[in-house]
Amino acid sequence: MIAVLALIAGVAVGIWWEPTVPLALQPYLPIAVVAALDAVFGGIRARLDGIFDDKQFVISFISNVLVAALIVYLGDQLGVGGQLSTGVVVVLGVRIFGNVAAIRRHMFRA
Amino acid sequence: MSTANPPNPPNPDGDGRRRVFAPDFLTELFRNPLDPAYADAAARRRERGPAPGGWRAPLTRAITAVTLAAIGLLFVVAYRHALADEPSRSQARAGLVTQINDRRTSTERLRSQADGLREDVARLRDAALDQTEATRLREMEAATGLAKVHGDGVVVRLGDAPTAVDAVTGQRNGESLGRVLDRDLQDVANALWASGAEAISINGQRLTSTSTVRTAGGAILVDFQPVTSPYDVTAIGPDDLGGRFAGTDAARLFRALAGQYGMTFQLRDANNVTLPAAIAPQLRYAAPATSETPGPNASQPTPSTTPSGGGR
Numbered sequence: 291m292i293a294v295l296a297l298i299a300g301v302a303v304g305i306w307w308e309p310t311v312p313l314a315l316q317p318y319l320p321i322a323v324v325a326a327l328d329a330v331f332g333g334i335r336a337r338l339d340g341i342f343d344d345k346q347f348v349i350s351f352i353s354n355v356l357v358a359a360l361i362v363y364l365g366d367q368l369g370v371g372g373q374l375s376t377g378v379v380v381v382l383g384v385r386i387f388g389n390v391a392a393i394r395r396h397m398f399r400a
Numbered sequence: 401m402s403t404a405n406p407p408n409p410p411n412p413d414g415d416g417r418r419r420v421f422a423p424d425f426l427t428e429l430f431r432n433p434l435d436p437a438y439a440d441a442a443a444r445r446r447e448r449g450p451a452p453g454g455w456r457a458p459l460t461r462a463i464t465a466v467t468l469a470a471i472g473l474l475f476v477v478a479y480r481h482a483l484a485d486e487p488s489r490s491q492a493r494a495g496l497v498t499q500i501n502d503r504r505t506s507t508e509r510l511r512s513q514a515d516g517l518r519e520d521v522a523r524l525r526d527a528a529l530d531q532t533e534a535t536r537l538r539e540m541e542a543a544t545g546l547a548k549v550h551g552d553g554v555v556v557r558l559g560d561a562p563t564a565v566d567a568v569t570g571q572r573n574g575e576s577l578g579r580v581l582d583r584d585l586q587d588v589a590n591a592l593w594a595s596g597a598e599a600i601s602i603n604g605q606r607l608t609s610t611s612t613v614r615t616a617g618g619a620i621l622v623d624f625q626p627v628t629s630p631y632d633v634t635a636i637g638p639d640d641l642g643g644r645f646a647g648t649d650a651a652r653l654f655r656a657l658a659g660q661y662g663m664t665f666q667l668r669d670a671n672n673v674t675l676p677a678a679i680a681p682q683l684r685y686a687a688p689a690t691s692e693t694p695g696p697n698a699s700q701p702t703p704s705t706t707p708s709g710g711g712r
Contacts, residue, residue, distance in 0.1 A: 292461065292465055293464065293465065293468050296465035298472065303473055304472065304474075305476055309473075326471045326474050332434055336438040339434070341438045341439060344460035344463065345460055346441050384429050384430060385434075385435075386433075388430065392433070
């Protein structure tokens with residue numbers, strides 16, 4: 291409950307504040323969103339599994355975002371462009387997909 | 401999708417210390433998409449009892465809430481960013497398209513208005529002039545393209561060859577050799593003039609002695625009006641116009657091009673076609689005489705009957 295409220299509060303702050311992203315950080319935005327989605331769905335699933343842990347959630351989010359940003363940065367520096375971030379998207383996408391499937395099984399028993 | 405150790409799947413729920421790392425990362429990922437850290441933490445809790453109480457529980461709860469708020473903020477920022485990025489482009493494009501269409505419509509309206517006014521002027525002038533003068537003027541206007549004419553003639557249809565479609569990507573090959581160029585239309589028009597045509601129009605654009613046919617970007621402009629394939633070059637002339645045109649070099653060239661590149665080239669007779677009047681040339685140097693003068697050119701050294709300027 292608190293989690294949902296916090297999420298809504300964050301969205302509300304974003305709408306009200308209208309922050310602008312610095313140009314240097316813009317390439318990391320999509321990957322950060324994917325990493326955040328992975329953390330959120332992982333957390334929901336862990337909650338439904340009954341093994342949710344606040345510390346794990348925070349750490350998984352932060353590390354996800356950091357690693358994803360690092361890979362994008364590395365790809366940029368190596369000149370392979372978006373190909374490294376494709377790897378990030380694939381891995382996180384698979385995880386999101388699996389977790390959503392597990393959440394679905396929990397909620398609809400199917 | 402069987403791993404090397406089926407009886408001991410990499411599920412750290414059972415025994416935290418004797419975890420078996422699957423050799424295949426992707427298999428592991430597909431089978432157990434949840435971050436293993438959650439299971440580890442759960443196992444630890446089971447070993448050492450419930451979560452630490454006291455002051456730490458509210459703190460971790462608060463940190464989670466802050467993290468979630470940050471995630472929500474991130475979503476909104478990314479959403480706004482994506483929203484601000486894309487539509488500005490498509491909006492600009494849509495705005496330009498609307499502007500083009502608006503201007504085109506207003507041009508059409510003004511032109512039809514000008515046509516109507518020109519007919520009025522011609523009628524009034526005919527009424528003012530005597531019969532032979534009026535007839536002579538009409539003949540000259542018809543010959544110079546400033547009046548609507550009708551009669552029998554031919555229609556030469558030129559069309560771009562169908563562009564080659566890449567079998568793999570499905571994209572059209574932009575550089576096609578079978579495109580009709582402005583030169584081609586010029587050649588056809590010149591060949592028709594040479595064959596005795598008295599009036600020619602390309603896709604409804606009447607040609608005069610000062611008309612231009614040229615390429616601008618990917619389009620062909622006839623007197624600054626864009627025309628597109630297929631191009632119908634309609635000409636009014638003597639009965640043997642079609643036969644004479646078919647014998648010209650331009651017709652021979654286009655027959656060859658049609659055979660080689662698949663361009664369209666058709667020549668057919670057309671009975672009782674009407675060609676519109678061309679846009680009246682703008683007078684750039686000549687000005688209408690303001691004072692009442694007995695003769696039209698008596699006191700006016702500048703010729704007012706010939707369109708000067710050459711451009712249009």
